[in-house]
Amino acid sequence: xxxxLKRAIHEAKTAKTTSNPTDKAGASSEEQNxxxxxxxxxxxxxxxxxxxxxxxxxLYEWLVTDRRFDKDGKLGWKDNAPHDxxxxxxxxxxxxxxxxxxxxxxxxxxxxxxxxxxxxxxxHLDRDIDKLDTVEHAILLIGAYELQNxxxxxxxxxxxxxxxxxxxxGATDAHKLINAxxxxxATDLRDLExxxxxxxxxxxxxxxxxxxxxxxxxTTDETKAVTNADDTSExxxxxxxxxxxxxxxxxxxxxxxxxxxxxxxxxxxxxSAQGHNEAAAAPxxxxxxxxxxxxxxxxxxxxxxxxx
Numbered sequence: 119x120x121x122x123l124k125r126a127i128h129e130a131k132t133a134k135t136t137s138n139p140t141d142k143a144g145a146s147s148e149e150q151n152x153x154x155x156x157x158x159x160x161x162x163x164x165x166x167x168x169x170x171x172x173x174x175x176x177l178y179e180w181l182v183t184d185r186r187f188d189k190d191g192k193l194g195w196k197d198n199a200p201h202d203x204x205x206x207x208x209x210x211x212x213x214x215x216x217x218x219x220x221x222x223x224x225x226x227x228x229x230x231x232x233x234x235x236x237x238x239x240x241x242h243l244d245r246d247i248d249k250l251d252t253v254e255h256a257i258l259l260i261g262a263y264e265l266q267n268x269x270x271x272x273x274x275x276x277x278x279x280x281x282x283x284x285x286x287x288g289a290t291d292a293h294k295l296i297n298a299x300x301x302x303x304a305t306d307l308r309d310l311e312x313x314x315x316x317x318x319x320x321x322x323x324x325x326x327x328x329x330x331x332x333x334x335x336x337t338t339d340e341t342k343a344v345t346n347a348d349d350t351s352e353x354x355x356x357x358x359x360x361x362x363x364x365x366x367x368x369x370x371x372x373x374x375x376x377x378x379x380x381x382x383x384x385x386x387x388x389x390s391a392q393g394h395n396e397a398a399a400a401p402x403x404x405x406x407x408x409x410x411x412x413x414x415x416x417x418x419x420x421x422x423x424x425x426x
Contacts, residue, residue: 168215169220227263242299
């Protein structure tokens with residue numbers, strides 16, 4: 119309970135004790151006129167959503183009591199006015215996180231505009247409005263009221279909040295009827311907003327489809343070979359240094375003078391050794407004649423030994 123409400127109750131009690139009996143009506147009217155400025159209650163999105171929930175419950179209670187008695191002609195049974203329902207709700211629930219102003223607005227304006235709102239709903243129904251489920255009827259009343267009177271609330275938010283109310287209170291498949299009716303009603307009451315939203319969605323879909331619509335170049339065997347060669351090759355950069363491919367790293371040969379001198383020395387030594395071996399292996403004319411004479415002398419000596 120807020121300080122302002124406590125102050126108003128205290129002032130009403132003191133007025134009752136100090137005033138004359140003829141001033142009781144004036145005191146009671148002053149007690150009901152509270153200042154509901156937005157500085158005295160929550161105004162967040164969560165608070166507004168809770169206000170819708172409490173308003174849906176309050177409208178459901180009003181539809182099954184006074185509204186039904188009014189239709190049946192049982193006016194003497196009417197003893198459950200919307201402001202009494204709102205007072206009981208505030209007395210029996212923790213309302214410090216609820217948008218109290220929006221809750222009271224819906225509990226006051228929707229019963230007053232019930233005939234006009236039912237006419238809007240009936241235009242898009244495939245059945246009589248009396249055959250609607252009471253929970254669905256209360257949700258549709260809140261949605262129709264917001265679409266018609268709360269233009270600062272986007273129509274998509276109205277539809278989404280109606281779906282949340284149905285998920286919390288309604289039947290399993292009731293969301294199909296609620297969504298269809300409110301969608302058609304939004305086309306009638308918020309035509310400019312709906313058309314602007316359709317155009318925005320069309321532009322975004324065209325932008326998303328534009329890159330996919332571009333023709334892709336045909337890849338042949340030659341182009342694949344060229345691309346593979348390009349991938350492994352070095353590409354120059356702005357700094358002038360070659361850029362290595364991410365797939366294959368190319369090892370750059372490093373110039374080492376000492377290693378080059380050693381390899382040259384080994385090559386020269388190997389070449390000189392091969393030349394020396396070839397020269398030693400080649401026979402000379404003198405050595406050939408001497409070898410022949412030795413072989414002949416050996417043959418003569420062997421013959422003489424055999425004769426002896």
